[in-house]
Amino acid sequence: MEAGPGVKQKRMTILDVAAMAGVSVGTVSNVLNGTITVSEARRQRVLDVIKELGYSPNMLALGLRRKRSPVVGICVPQTSIPYFSALMEAFEEVAAAHGIEIMQVLSQGDAQIEYQRIVSLLKYRVGGLLIVPSKDPSATYEMIAASGVPTVVVERAPDDDFAFDRVTFDNHAVMQRATQGLIDRGHRSILFIVSEAGLIVNQQRIAGMRAAADPVGVHIRVLEGGRDQSTLTARLAGELQNEPRPTAIVVSTSTFAAWVLRAFRVLRIDCPRDISLLSFEQPEWEDLVTPKLSVVSRPTREIARMAWTFLMRRMRNEAEIPQRIQLDAEVIFRESVRHI
Amino acid sequence: MEAGPGVKQKRMTILDVAAMAGVSVGTVSNVLNGTITVSEARRQRVLDVIKELGYSPNMLALGLRRKRSPVVGICVPQTSIPYFSALMEAFEEVAAAHGIEIMQVLSQGDAQIEYQRIVSLLKYRVGGLLIVPSKDPSATYEMIAASGVPTVVVERAPDDDFAFDRVTFDNHAVMQRATQGLIDRGHRSILFIVSEAGLIVNQQRIAGMRAAADPVGVHIRVLEGGRDQSTLTARLAGELQNEPRPTAIVVSTSTFAAWVLRAFRVLRIDCPRDISLLSFEQPEWEDLVTPKLSVVSRPTREIARMAWTFLMRRMRNEAEIPQRIQLDAEVIFRESVRHI
DNA sequence: CTGAAAGCGCTTACAG
DNA sequence: CTGAAAGCGCTTACAG
Secondary structure, eight states, rough: OOOOOOOOOOOHHHHHHHHHHHHHHHHHHHHHHHHSSSOOOHHHHHHHHHHHHHHOHHHHHHHHHHSSHHHHHESSSSSSSSHHHHHHHHHHHHHTTTEEEEEEETTOHHHHHHHHHHHHHHHTTEEEEOOOSSSSOOOHOOOOOTTOOEEEEEOOOOOOOOOOEEEEHHHHHHHHHHHHHHHHOOOOEEEEEEEETSSHHHHHHHHHHHHHHHGGGGGEEEEEOOOOOHHHHHHEEEEESSSOOEEEEEEEEEHHHHHHHHHHHTOOOOTTTOOOEESSOTTTTTTTSSSSOEEEEHHHHHHHHHHHHHHHHHTOOOSSSSOOEOOOEEEOOOOOOOOO | OOTTTTTOOOOOOOHHHHHHHSSSSHHHHHHHOOOOOOOHHHHHHHHHHHHTOOOOOHHHHHHHTSSSSEEEEEEEEEESHHHHHHHHHHHHHHHHHTTEEEEEEEEETTHHHHHHHHOOOOOOOOEEEEEOOOSOOOOOOHHHHTTTTEEEEESOOTTOOSSSSEEOOHHHHHHHHHHHHHHHTOOEEEEEEEEESSSHHHHHHHHHHHHHHHHGEEEEEEOOOOOSSHHHHHHHHHHHSSSSSOSSSEEESHHHHHHHHHHHHHTOOOOTTEEEEEESSOOOTTTSSSOEEEEOOOOHHHHEEEEHHHHHHHTTTTOOOEEEEOOOOOOEEEEEEOOO
């Protein structure tokens, strides 16, 4: 009887390959991924049989035996945010090139969910972990440390935390530079709109802002933008009652940039004549709107590559003390910021 | 000796739990996920021990034994495209709710890469597969069918393919409706800009366009937009030499929408006075630009949920012949399309 | 309802 | 360089 289409064929195992090639399973295993050398003749024979049989190794068995799977778990808050989806895409690209697969979970920025989702990842004995942490990741950090799984923290990390490798942006320096740029253009009162002021990256940015503003007496305020357009519009309207009224707004995400531009319409504020705008995130539409948006441009692929390099090193046990690197970002002033 | 922080503790196994609870491993397994009932007293004891020991099951062992892992593999072309990242986010949400993990791979729209990436997924014995296929997925389809892994095809599928469950948009109907809307507004020559004319969804859309245009003698042209802004600008400029000159452009993606708007600036074309624009994809900036963009709005979460429902059903072996569903989408006309 | 035992498909010391 | 064998941590018939 022939095995026609639709007939499920029995999956080949390493035993089938060994039998057909006339070698032991250990030898097959060694040609596939052993540290031990196999004589060229046998090696070739095994390879031929593998191709002929269409043998595909069972990574579950491999992972069980090695107590570690060639999979990297990645936890980010969301993927609908362009910055995170760009990160994910960069990670997938480099993972595929290394023969490693990715299990992705989302924390939604919630510490509880983050904890649970990473527990799930650990059940699969992932060989490494890449995390863009939520606001309060300490319980999660403890659990990960206890598990001993190689981990690198991306993007958000407190300055005094040395438990894991980490690759971040120098939020303080970039924001100090951005603020200086606004001050140079005559702005003396600046409003910073963030998702959560408690987020470590925002604290670093606020500190950077103050480092530029305080010495010259420039006025700084921070506002949490809220979860939707109407909340932001209302809060912004309220904020603009205060004296001194801001002449420039910095937003932490491109979503906020969009919401602020819409709020400006409702509130009949002309940008940049009345108020200037700078976005810390770079949206696809940065140069489609009028006025063209001023942005901070971050090298996403670079951060992904660095994080991956760190992780691979640690998965090979080559690393010693936790490494850290801070990448720089570029501040691009366009029409949305004006000289006063 | 105490096990202080930093001291890696031996991972608990089901044997440890069984020993401590004074039952057999089979019983522990049954309280965790067995079809067999366990007496309430023992059940509670096992649960207590699990909590006390911090036992977390090894899903690699489970998957190996069951010959199928509670993981769903997802293959999409890219994640940097907002539509796909929204899909991914919806999938992750529903997966987490079902206690299932996701392995994500990217095909970059290339049939070869797609094939290889799905081969990798299969090595992990994923329990199900969700695919937004590339242009020519027939070899991949064959391989998947041979593997017997439950699969649902999302978004792109030929009309005559009945091998897998599928959930798609009714591209033909939506485009016919959109085209009718343009015709109603007086447009008699329409240009459709696509990534690849060979893509099944684009063929369906072109057919829908013709269904509305041909009977009333409206002129249709199709242009491949190319891989970058400058290519698109050049091709568009060339296309506009032809008679009759289009008075309306439809683009298949929001990236093209952005590129076309930039090309309009370079070519000194006023939208919508000279040419109207309609995007088949809904960008975040749809109402930020001037003129506000006309779009087709697709219910992403709905498609994700339907696909997941189909997949779960098939993973439970409840489905018979392949199911198919076509979702509708909404055409929203805004300032970027004018009455002639 | 419960337990003893086989076995999923690999890797890796261990001898030779 | 090569093979025989133990064992990774589970699930699931099979008896009782």
